[in-house]
Amino acid sequence: MLNALQVFTTVVVGLMVGVEFSVAFVMNPIFNALPDDSNQQAHSHGGRMLGALMPFWYIGSLVLSAVWAIAGWDRPGAGLVVIAAALLIVSVIMSLLLLVPINNRGKTWTPENRPADWKEQMNRWERYHYGRVAVIIAAFTLLVTALV
Secondary structure (H helix, E strand, O other), X not given: OHHHHHHHHHHHHHHHHHHHHHHHHHHHHHHHXXXXXXXXXXHHHHHHHHHHHHHHHHHHHHHHHHHHHHHOOOOOOHHHHHHHHHHHHHHHHHHHHHHHHHHHHHOOOOOOOXXXXXXXXXXXXXXXXXXXXXXXXXXXHHHHHHHO
């Protein structure tokens, strides 16, 4: 049963990392190459779509990692899983304090009501997102290392 939990957790976190990596290094550069109205609308739509899904994915990944850490406490690699779970906590805190407030504003913007500094706010969100991606990649790497 522990083996199934380990594999499932690793896959869930790995998929989350893949989505967030894709947002940072594929989708945002595509959006940013669009004309302003389309760029802003794409960011808003992405914020609505992923903003509805990602809280469950982040919290679910954290819970799965915590359960793995508890269930496998006496097994090799448990310390790595604890550190990975701690990094996932950091990613959730980063999300709540830094990214979600910007996303909540941005997902309501239209070309008619967006603020004058909308690009600066999106750039700030992207910088914070790069940091969060680095944190979850580190967590995923630790989980994979603990698995093998």
